[in-house]
Amino acid sequence: MSNDRNKIIKSIEKYFDDGEFIKDLNLLIESKTESQIDNSLETLNNYFLNHLTPSLNKYGFKTEISDNPNPKAGPLLIAERIENKDLPTILIYGHSDVVVGQEDEWDRGLDPWNLTIKEDKIFGRGTADNKGQHWIIISSLQHVIKETGNLGFNCKILIESDEEMGSRGLYDFCASRSDDLSADVLIASDGPRVDPDKATIVLGSRGLINFEMSLHLRKGSHHSGNWGGLISDPGIILSNAISSIVDQRGQIMIPSWKPNSLNNEIRDIIKKLKISGGSNSPPIDENWGEIDLSPEERVFGWNSFSVLAMDLGDIERTQNAIAPSARAICQLRYVVGTNPDDILPSLKKHLIEKGYKDIKVRPSRMSSMKATRLDHNNYWAKLTNYSIQKTLGKPAAVVPNIGGSIPNDVFMNTLNLSTIWIPHSYPGCSQHAPNEHMLSSIAREGLQIMTGLFWDIGNDLPK
Structure with a gap:
């Protein structure tokens, strides 16, 4: 079993080292999914239609693009792969929209809509928030399926396209589709690590x-x-x-x-x-x-x-x-x-x-x-830390809640889920600003973490 786990993690490492992760992510970054500008609904819909839907269908996910209950807000994507109703079900969340590109304010040689790599930094609008993070999750799921033929659990995915406008319609949508989104736990990636060099588990948000x-x-x-x-x-x-x-x-x-x-x-x-926050952050x-x-x-x-x-x-x-x-x-x-x-x-x-x-x-x-906070003794919190320590050889930092705010309350309060957030960014990423980037080192480690976690949920749940 441990050899199979190591094999899958080696496969996801190769996916990154060979440049395939950057190639796939660049296709997502090229889509100007700016929810804060007028007339963006077609672009937001096309991101799902042309990019995520084919990628998920290829690995056995049924997909549905749904109109937002708020007619001014972008659509939502639901994907589902049910392997056995007796298996645990994981709900994945992410958002496809980004803040405005601010094209004229980026450093010379950088383009918000085309990835540029300089040393450890991968520059592009949405790399940190949130395309890079949800692509780490999706590509990790794909690699587990590719290597083993199955996940060993049921998986549902919800991607919205209005988070940068306050997640308009998300709460009503989840309430009306609660049966379709029912699960045992939410696992998502957004926001920063507490330290660039420290894998982090977040149990809620301010x-x-x-x-x-x-x-x-x-x-x-x-x-x-x-x-x-x-x-x-x-x-x-x-x-x-x-x-x-x-x-x-x-x-x-x-x-x-x-x-x-x-x-x-x-x-x-x-x-x-x-x-x-790393070298880009202001002093405290x-x-x-x-x-x-x-x-x-x-x-x-x-x-x-x-x-x-x-x-x-x-x-x-x-x-x-x-x-x-x-x-x-x-x-x-x-x-x-x-x-x-x-x-x-x-x-x-x-x-x-x-x-x-x-x-x-x-x-x-x-x-x-709304503020949320999961008990740090929760089963899923302990499982996640167990898995990360198994992958990296050291425990993750456990944060009771991030300092920022994410729509975690809809999952914890509306859908009654335990919620686990595993961020793959860092505080100095220039999120919401010119020169947004993610770190190659964190992206690669994020792929290792998520692939190991998904393998453990499907094959090696500790009793």
């Missing part, structure tokens, strides 16, 4: 709520010389209101925004982690965030507030005038142990208590994903 704070005081702007000191300034008022939410080092000041879940058990898990500001927490606890065990954008006047053509209004788009990332239904109500109450009763608060675009 939740996300984006909201707008706005203040409108009067019609039109007024000369700052004639009216300065006589009429209130919305920019100053809004800035002070925001500064009442956190202190000068970003510590949260609203009591109900502080989670109650950072117990000793979670602290012990986080103590084993060390954040490292030790004097930012909750003062009594380690950097790792601030990301994986606590909540964080951010100001994403502010709108006041025209900074390129500044006038000597007091603006009539100001607004800011803000965000709270939150862990399990925070009541998501109380986030905005408690903010409104806080603002009134601080004297900012005229500031309006409302959810904004891509406003909400």
Whole structure:
């Protein structure tokens, strides 16, 4: 049995080393699946029709491209390979859409729609998020089938094409197709490893709520010389209101925004982690965030507030005038142990208590994903770590939840699944920015990990 496992892993290594992985991935990268631009639905559909469907059909998967319940959002692909109804069923998730290409902002010689390899970096839009990651999974499944003739388990795949727009329609789709998507566990790849050199198992994600704070005081702007000191300034008022939410080092000041879940058990898990984004990442500001927490606890065990954008006047053509209004788009990332239904109500109450009763608060675009966290003692979590250690000779880092947000709540809460995420990217990948890339070393290791895991699920489940 161990020889068969080693043979399959050697086969997937050869697939990468011979350049076939890059060749296949480039076909996916060439498809400009930008869900954030208008008139993208045809391109999003063609990605499924021309690329994923033939690849999956070839290995015995039945496929279906379904319209999104939200008519403004892209389609979803369901694939299914049922070998025996008595076998465990794995659900795979990924997303085919990418953020806008930002073609003019990439470094010279780089093209977001054509893979370029420089040293250990594979450049291209979607390499990290998420085409490279879901292709690692699909090609690993294919190699197990190719080498053994079967998986040894049932497999379902769900690929959406609207994740970069907030996964519109995904929740309704999964609720309406829950029988078709029923499984024993979700296994997916998205987001970064905690460290480029450390395989990582993620058990959940921080939740996300984006909201707008706005203040409108009067019609039109007024000369700052004639009216300065006589009429209130919305920019100053809004800035002070925001500064009442956190202190000068970003510590949260609203009591109900502080989670109650950072117990000793979670602290012990986080103590084993060390954040490292690689050479592309900014240095960690030790004097930012909750003062009594380690950097790792601030990301994986606590909540964080951010100001994403502010709108006041025209900074390129500044006038000597007091603006009539100001607004800011803000965000709270939150862990399990925070009541998501109380986030905005408690903010409104806080603002009134601080004297900012005229500031309006409302959810904004891509406003909400719920926090999730699987018990680290879960059977599938232990199996995954067992398999990775068997493949690499060392255990993976186990993260209670990533610092970012993924639609994990739809799988955990709507479909009632255990959820395991195995990321094949790293924090310095320039995701959502020019020069997006994945590391060749992580991609190759990701293929080893996923192929070994799928072989173990089908052939060597520990009792």
